[in-house]
Each structure stands twice: as structure tokens, then as C-alpha cells.
Amino acid sequence: MENSHPMFTSHADTLERALTAIAERAYWSNYPESPSPRIYGEHAAAEGEAAFRAYLGADFPLKDQAGIADWVSTESSPFGVALDVRYPHLDLDAAFAALAEGMPAWRAAGPQTRAGVTLEILDRLHKRVFELANAVHATTGQAFVMAFQAGGPHALDRALEAVAYAYREMTRTPATADWEKPAGKGQTLHMSKSFHVVPRGAALVVGCNTFPTWNSYPGLFASLVTGNPVIVKPHPRAVLPLAITVKIAREVLADAGFDPNLVLLAAEAPGEGLAKTLALRPEVRIIDFTGSTEFGDWLEANARQAVVYTEKAGVNTIVIDSTDDFAGMCRNIGFSLVLYSGQMCTTPQNILVPATGIATDEGHKSLDEVAQGIASAVAKLTADAAKGVELTGAIVNESVLERLANAATLGDPVLESSDVSHPTYAGATVRTPLIRKLGADDAQTYGTEWFGPISFVVGTDSTVGSLRIFADTVGKKGALTASVYSTSEDVLDAMEEAALLAGVHLSVNLTGGVFVNQSAAFSDFHASGANPAANAALTDGAYVAGRFRVVQSRRHV
Amino acid sequence: MENSHPMFTSHADTLERALTAIAERAYWSNYPESPSPRIYGEHAAAEGEAAFRAYLGADFPLKDQAGIADWVSTESSPFGVALDVRYPHLDLDAAFAALAEGMPAWRAAGPQTRAGVTLEILDRLHKRVFELANAVHATTGQAFVMAFQAGGPHALDRALEAVAYAYREMTRTPATADWEKPAGKGQTLHMSKSFHVVPRGAALVVGCNTFPTWNSYPGLFASLVTGNPVIVKPHPRAVLPLAITVKIAREVLADAGFDPNLVLLAAEAPGEGLAKTLALRPEVRIIDFTGSTEFGDWLEANARQAVVYTEKAGVNTIVIDSTDDFAGMCRNIGFSLVLYSGQMCTTPQNILVPATGIATDEGHKSLDEVAQGIASAVAKLTADAAKGVELTGAIVNESVLERLANAATLGDPVLESSDVSHPTYAGATVRTPLIRKLGADDAQTYGTEWFGPISFVVGTDSTVGSLRIFADTVGKKGALTASVYSTSEDVLDAMEEAALLAGVHLSVNLTGGVFVNQSAAFSDFHASGANPAANAALTDGAYVAGRFRVVQSRRHV
Structure with missing residues (x-):
């Protein structure tokens, strides 16, 4: 890279490093994410x-x-x-x-x-x-x-x-090219382009x-x-x-x-x-x-x-088939619902679980136990208002509040949303996540986006049924994120194939410090352009x- | 490149060479263009x-x-x-x-x-x-x-x-990436993607x-x-x-x-x-x-x-300002009009020449002398029917013939189109190029595409006027090719700037064996996507x- 502009010279190394990063798509970040005074x-x-x-x-x-x-x-x-x-x-x-x-x-x-x-x-x-x-x-x-x-x-x-x-x-x-074409009889056509x-x-x-x-x-x-x-x-x-x-x-x-x-x-x-x-x-x-x-x-x-x-908009979906870390799964999903009180375009909305329950490291869990596990994780993160608001933040505008009110009577209750007084900002509008339980035939509800702190646990006839609902809703309405929990490689393969067909990025068995609603620059793509949620x-x-x-x-x- | 499919293996070298070619955009061809039995x-x-x-x-x-x-x-x-x-x-x-x-x-x-x-x-x-x-x-x-x-x-x-x-x-x-993010306290988040x-x-x-x-x-x-x-x-x-x-x-x-x-x-x-x-x-x-x-x-x-x-469609344009090779210029333009009797999407249509004529290596040439120089080159290439049809080929369909008939009375005559008997194919429809002379104010004629063996020599008030007409017609109707003849670097610079603004590829002072209607794969781009003639x-x-x-x-x- 030859260029004498001082701004190019001073940032050429950063650009080179970024070019390497997009070719590798491994971990790299140029701007430290911790607001610590040490940095x-x-x-x-x-x-x-x-x-x-x-x-x-x-x-x-x-x-x-x-x-x-x-x-x-x-x-x-x-x-x-x-x-x-x-x-x-x-x-x-x-x-x-x-x-x-x-x-x-x-x-x-x-x-x-x-x-x-x-x-x-x-x-x-x-x-x-x-x-x-x-x-x-x-x-x-x-x-x-x-x-x-x-x-x-x-x-x-x-x-x-x-x-x-x-x-x-x-x-x-290239900025320029030298074109020399043999033209027969020892002649050459020579052009500068x-x-x-x-x-x-x-x-x-x-x-x-x-x-x-x-x-x-x-x-x-x-x-x-x-x-x-x-x-x-x-x-x-x-x-x-x-x-x-x-x-x-x-x-x-x-x-x-x-x-x-x-x-x-x-x-x-x-x-x-x-x-x-x-x-x-x-x-x-x-x-x-x-x-x-x-x-x-x-x-x-x-x-x-x-x-x-x-x-x-899109309908982000989690398919739960089984897990060898029930507590980790509930914590991880719960956190992803609490973060910015669900107002991320990547927040999961539909959590598809077989109505007959799932196998876990803690034994069989019924549909309601799965729903309650996630609800408890959410409740724990928001129990202390001072700590909770540092995760939820505030509700961005009136239309989210209206949607939340409309959602409050859908299906059956799992977790109520509560109105929280912000410890610092008296004028803040804070709400914790609402979770409702729906059936597989409630597609007119879970089949569209409910942007905000609103999620649905949907009881399906089986994981195969969950995959069908996933394919159908994402095919029609798109999604920015999808995630799956299973201990079966066959189920993971089937979900990956379904995600490729639906054109949505998939996260598998997230139980630790990575959340489905977060994508890392230089490694994760945000949106795919392959489903109705985004064209790029x-x-x-x-x-x-x-x-x-x-x-x-x-x-x- | 690791892959065991035999079709990949047998063509991997060709692919590698092609990848080099598109990075260099110098001369390369994989398939010999001469139909010679030696090849x-x-x-x-x-x-x-x-x-x-x-x-x-x-x-x-x-x-x-x-x-x-x-x-x-x-x-x-x-x-x-x-x-x-x-x-x-x-x-x-x-x-x-x-x-x-x-x-x-x-x-x-x-x-x-x-x-x-x-x-x-x-x-x-x-x-x-x-x-x-x-x-x-x-x-x-x-x-x-x-x-x-x-x-x-x-x-x-x-x-x-x-x-x-x-x-x-x-x-x-990459098909896969290993993502390891430092998570503080000596911990690492590690994902396979x-x-x-x-x-x-x-x-x-x-x-x-x-x-x-x-x-x-x-x-x-x-x-x-x-x-x-x-x-x-x-x-x-x-x-x-x-x-x-x-x-x-x-x-x-x-x-x-x-x-x-x-x-x-x-x-x-x-x-x-x-x-x-x-x-x-x-x-x-x-x-x-x-x-x-x-x-x-x-x-x-x-x-x-x-x-x-x-x-x-588009309105391909040649701007003639001056030349140090009048004969070569006329030969080159003439050939580009004769080739496939103008039925290429890249054939020049409008030839813009100052009405006061141009400076050449053969002295001052009037507008009519420039037009006649090109017409003579065309006539020479088509004089012998047997040789001519090997350049013109035949007229592809009826609508070209209709257009040619409609064009025959526009402006003033420069070169009539003639109906040629094909020496081999009795049923062939062969026509030689028509050239008509127009004025700068005939934009309603030269401002649209006349696909086929139809070209216009347009007398302009000056090369500056030619550039304005070029910018205007190509801006409105697009073009796949543009070309300029000038001995002045200032004019060439102005034309290049006009071509960049209009978004059309430019050929400069073609007088030899390269023609404006030809683009070489791996080096020349065909169409730019930057003007109305093509979006790609x-x-x-x-x-x-x-x-x-x-x-x-x-x-x-």
C-alpha cells in the first residue's frame, strides 16, 4: 500500500489488521469494549x-x-x-x-x-x-x-x-494494468489500462x-x-x-x-x-x-x-430439544431476554419446546418446568431494581409499552412484566420481560414480531414440530437470530439444515458467556440477507x- | 485448495490462473480464439x-x-x-x-x-x-x-x-473459524464457527x-x-x-x-x-x-x-477532436462500424466532430472530410462482397431492416447502405453500414439508440460542445462504449473526466488492431453498471x- 496521505499512513497498520480479520473471521477487536479507567x-x-x-x-x-x-x-x-x-x-x-x-x-x-x-x-x-x-x-x-x-x-x-x-x-x-496480446507474426497489441x-x-x-x-x-x-x-x-x-x-x-x-x-x-x-x-x-x-x-x-x-x-423485523426463535446443562441454558436464555428489556432486533421471541417436555442433566423437565426455569432466571436478574436496570435499561418509546400491554393477556401466564422505579432516573420508564405460554396452533400470535420485552414459550408436538414451526415462521417473516439446544447430533444437524434453508444464523447450545442476541464484529455476521428480516x-x-x-x-x- | 472431487482436481490449475488474471487484469485467455486446424x-x-x-x-x-x-x-x-x-x-x-x-x-x-x-x-x-x-x-x-x-x-x-x-x-x-475471546480473569470464550x-x-x-x-x-x-x-x-x-x-x-x-x-x-x-x-x-x-x-x-x-x-440499449459515442493518424483513425472506426454490420451492443453510433473540422497529421480536415474518411474506410472493407460478408455477416431480424429504412432519410447522406448478395447463402439478408450527417440540434434523433448498421456523424460547435453532448446523451440513455481521438492531453483528460462522470468505459486514440466494440475478458470490463445502459x-x-x-x-x- 503506497500512499502519502498522512491519515492513510497513520492508519495503514489498523487497516491491514482489519483486512486480516475479515479474511479469518476469528476473534479481533480494534476498540476496547471495557469502559474501565485503566483503559x-x-x-x-x-x-x-x-x-x-x-x-x-x-x-x-x-x-x-x-x-x-x-x-x-x-x-x-x-x-x-x-x-x-x-x-x-x-x-x-x-x-x-x-x-x-x-x-x-x-x-x-x-x-x-x-x-x-x-x-x-x-x-x-x-x-x-x-x-x-x-x-x-x-x-x-x-x-x-x-x-x-x-x-x-x-x-x-x-x-x-x-x-x-x-x-x-x-x-x-488494480488501478492500472499493462495488456500485451500476441497478435500473430511476432506482433503485439500493447495497451495501458x-x-x-x-x-x-x-x-x-x-x-x-x-x-x-x-x-x-x-x-x-x-x-x-x-x-x-x-x-x-x-x-x-x-x-x-x-x-x-x-x-x-x-x-x-x-x-x-x-x-x-x-x-x-x-x-x-x-x-x-x-x-x-x-x-x-x-x-x-x-x-x-x-x-x-x-x-x-x-x-x-x-x-x-x-x-x-x-x-x-423478524421472528427470532429458540428450539429447545434437550440439554446437558439445564441451569446454564435457562441462565443464558434469561439473560438474553433481560438485556435492554428485549429491545434488540436479535432478542429471541419464540421459544419452541415439545409439550411433552425435554430430557436434561436434571432429569425430565416438563414444558412448564422449562418455562419456569427461564422465568426464574429472568426474575433473578431483575429482582434487585438497582442491578436490574443496569441490564434492562428503559423502554425506548410508547409503542413498546402498548405492545407489552396487548401481549399481557395472550395465552397463559409464565412471567408477568413489572413496572420498576429507576433508582437514579425518576422519569425513566422501566419494564421487566413478559413471558407467555402459547400452543403450536397460536401461529397468528407467535408468527409475527412483538418487538420489546415479550417472549413466548410455545408447546409443540415434538422437536420435529418445532423445526417445522421454525421453518414456517422464519420463512414467512424472517429472523436475525436462531438458536438450538440439544444433546443429539442428529437434531443439531437437522436444525442446522433448517437454518441454512431458512437463511438464518444459528447458535448452538449457548450456556455460558455468549448470548444469541450478540454478534461479534469481524467474526459473526449480523443478518444474512437470505430471509425476509433483512436484504443484506x-x-x-x-x-x-x-x-x-x-x-x-x-x-x- | 483441498478438495478431492476429480473435476476440481483436474481444473484447479486453470482456476488458479484465472484468479491471478482477475487480480491483474492484464492479458490472459484460456481458450484459443483462432479456429486454425493447427490449434x-x-x-x-x-x-x-x-x-x-x-x-x-x-x-x-x-x-x-x-x-x-x-x-x-x-x-x-x-x-x-x-x-x-x-x-x-x-x-x-x-x-x-x-x-x-x-x-x-x-x-x-x-x-x-x-x-x-x-x-x-x-x-x-x-x-x-x-x-x-x-x-x-x-x-x-x-x-x-x-x-x-x-x-x-x-x-x-x-x-x-x-x-x-x-x-x-x-x-x-473461510469455511470455519476458531473464535477465542479473552473474557477477563484468565477466562476465554471459545467458539467454533x-x-x-x-x-x-x-x-x-x-x-x-x-x-x-x-x-x-x-x-x-x-x-x-x-x-x-x-x-x-x-x-x-x-x-x-x-x-x-x-x-x-x-x-x-x-x-x-x-x-x-x-x-x-x-x-x-x-x-x-x-x-x-x-x-x-x-x-x-x-x-x-x-x-x-x-x-x-x-x-x-x-x-x-x-x-x-x-x-x-445505449448510445455509444466517439468524440473526435484531432488526430496524428487520420488514416488509422478512419480505418479503425470504419472497421468497428462494419463488424457484424453494427449489430453489437458496443458498436459506436454517434461520431461527434466539430463542425469547423479538426487538425490531423494530413493537415486540417473539414467535417465532411472526416465523415468521408470514415465512409471510405467502410466502403473499402465492403467493396468486395465475398470479403465483406465475412465481416458484416447478415442482418439478424426484420426490426433492424425497418430501422435502417427509417434512418435512410435522416439529416444528410454520408454513406448509403447497400443490399449485398451473399456469395454462399442465397437466402441471406446482408446490408452494409449507413452513415448520416446530423447537426448538434438533432438530439431527438441521435439521442436514442438506433441498433444496427446505422451511425451518425454529428457536427458540433467545438470539442467542448461534443463533450457536453456526450455527457447529456450518455447521462440520459447510457452507453456501453465511448472513445476519443485527440492529440491534446488536456482534451484527453477532460474526456476521461466526462467518461468517469457518465460512468462509461473509454478507449483512447484507437488506430490499430484494437476496436472500441471489443472487450477482452479478464482485462476489459463490459458495461459498467454506472449508466442507464446496464445495471451490472x-x-x-x-x-x-x-x-x-x-x-x-x-x-x-
């Missing part, structure tokens, strides 16, 4: 919180951004924290004109310089990870440690992963409420590093984390000698529906979206001028290859 | 022709294919050769059921075995290249040498290129009349090697080359122990519109199409369940990455 320094946490607080109740410092028409304020913290930050609301014609202006120079800079600049952005975001973590915490309702990890290091790792894939893809074609990575055009990133950085970073950085300017449309309730991101990206672009308006924040006024308007702009050629199936499907059907990458995976070749094109020029030597 | 053996030509003749007037030997409802015969040779071959017409429900049946075993075979099998298919096609060449010649109207080269070795090279890209893409993720390439589903290949093998092979083999069964819907006038292809593919699949119904021929009855029906089948998840903008746009808009790769390129990462997905399974060690 981040004694003052990092306090300084980050102070920087966060300085934004509150004011115009966010993006006054230099092109195309600002007015300012909007739309956030409302699940913890009840007063935010009142005002963000730029854009005149779209001016904004798109500005986005286009910097594109030729950004394209001409080439893959290496663009990689250097994007890695510098990630580096500077990492230096302000506590500021980012506070913003994610306050806007999403995630407990602080989770907001730090998922919103900071894990999001940065996913971004770096996407940049590495994009860099690998952009450089798989150059291959140019050209961007598609403006890229739109539509952020979500629950993981504003983690779900947005891969698309944002994959589009940017491949030469496209990016317009970031945050969820109206989770603007601050992406506003900080845009601000830092613009600073780095300017420092590197590029037009800062290559990255713009487009906050929306309440009820404006800005994502629809943006998605249909002819300048928008790439869209990344995380959110509802309804809007994802609308984007795919209507934003025909763009390549559209969507992550939508984070991150693989297909996720990056369509974000640019190669255009060649040839001449005789 | 292919003394009897190859005669045996190939005999094999071709044995098909005529009979049921094509595909009786073992699943789902045959009846037989259809639709071909009509541009050379007037009586073909009367009957092909299977399918019961679609039975056909799709058969396609699905072999898929799990084909998926489970893995990337290496599938690569070995597809390379064996290419090898056996190559062994019967004269049979294929005769079929392409008779159905497309291409002169024999061109039918041999484009329909045989060049098509096979493009297929191998696609297989290499797909193989590289499938194997960029497996990554599986899973197919999308049935792939549909819609063939075209003019290049039935060359344009179909990349999609066909890219889909097949990535695990998808393929249904091949040939153009009703060019079925035989793809019938032979399907027959050989089925033989190799069976020999390798797979279901031959992984590849099916779906010939259509006259006027049936089978491509539309097939494209909307829910089983079809990938579509490759070459043909009209109208149908390509329809596919993109309506076949929403599939990934759609299209190559459509042959072949790059984006062309293959979406044909499969990776699904993972993980468990604790």
Missing part, C-alpha cells in the same frame, strides 16, 4: 459526560453545515433526561447541491486516501467514546455499559469492518431509535469510503449520537482538505416523514435503513433509483460491492 | 459442422429433461439456413419442482466442487467449440470467424472469468438474439457455481447454441453425481412472452437479461423477488456477490 484513563468518563451535557438545551454545533433552513428539536429520553438539543433542518435543494460539490475531489482521492480519512474519523470518534456513550444512553434507554459498548467500541468495530470490506473490494481491481473507482451518488442513511450508531455506522462508512457523499437522517428520538458523528466526520474531512459537506445531518421536524422525501430524491443512489418492515418494504418498492439495504448482512462483499462502480480507460502504449 | 486439429471444423447438421430438422436431444409439456420450433436463420430444430416447451410447475430438487446436494457440495463441475462444463463446451460456432453462426447471422470467436472462446473466457470472481467471492469467508455459502434460489437467464452464448454465459455460470439451479430461456430465434450448452451442462452434472435438472432449457412458443411469466415466478431469485431497455426496465420494476442484472458489469465483485448468501453456525468448543 480509557482516569478522566475520560467525566470529560465525556461533561461534553455530552454541554450540548443540552442548545443549538448543536453544526452551524457551518450547508443548506440549513431552520432548527428542530425532537428528542425525548426514555430515562426522562431533559435534552432539548436543536438540530439543523435542511433546505434539500441546497443540501444536495452541497453534497455533490465535494464528490469529484473525494472520488479522485482514491481508495487509500479515503480509507485513511474514514479511519481517522473512527479514531476521533473513539477518542470521544464517552461523549458518544452518554448520547446513546440518554436517547435509546440503554443502560450505560451497554450504551458504551454497543454504541461505542462495537459500533466502531462494525464501521471498521465495513471499511475493510469496501477497501478490499475497491482494490481487488486504468481502472477508476467511481461513486454511485449521494448515500442516505436512515438511523433507528434503539441503536443509532451501531446500525448506522456500517452503511455510513461503507458509502463514504467508496466515494459517495452521505446524508444522515437520524431517528427523531435519537439524533444526538449521529449529530456528534457527523460533526466529527466533517471536522476530519476538512482537516484532510476535503469538503466537509460530504457528510450532512438531516434532522426532521416532528411528523415530517423526511425519510420518504429523501429516499425519492433522484440524487440518492444508496439507502441504508434499519427499522420497520413496513417502511423497509416501502423503500425497496419505491426508491428504485437507489440500491437499498434494509434491516427489518453486516458486513460481507455483497454489502459493499454495489456502492461503487469501476470505470476503465485504455490507450495504446 | 484445434485437422478434423475439428468438419466434425463440428457435422454435429451441428445432425441437430437440424429434429427434436433436440433433451428428452430426459424434467417437465417437458411439448416441443416448439421458432428459429429462422439470417443466412436462410433451414434449421427446424424442435425444443422442449416446459410445464413450469414441474420444471421448478425439478430445479429445486437438486439444490440441497448442489449447495452442500461446496464452492470447490461446484467450481470443478462448472469448469468441466466449460472444458467440454470448448471441446465442441466448432459445433457451438456453427450454431451461433446460423442463428445470429454472425460471419463464421466471429461466431467462432465471440460465440466460442470469448464466451468461454467470460464464463471462466465469472466463475473465478464467484469462487473468489464465495471463499473470501462454520460459514456456509447458500444459494438464493432458481436463476433465470434470458438470452438474446445476437450473442446467445457470450451474453448468457457469465450469468449462467456465475449463478450455477454459487449453488443456484438455472433455467435458460433463449431468444426464440437463437435457441440452438444455448440448447447445446444446456445439454452439455446436464451431462457433466450427471457425470459428477448431481441432478442434471439443475440446468433446464425453457424454449418458448411463438409470441408466448415466456420471459415475463418466468420472471414473476416466486421461485426465481436471480435474473440475467440482455436486450431491450423496455423489457430490462420492466424486469427491474416488476421482478421484485429477484436480483436483476440487465444489459440494455461483466464481471466484477458486484456481479457475483449477490448471487449467494453466507449463513453461519456457531457453538462452544
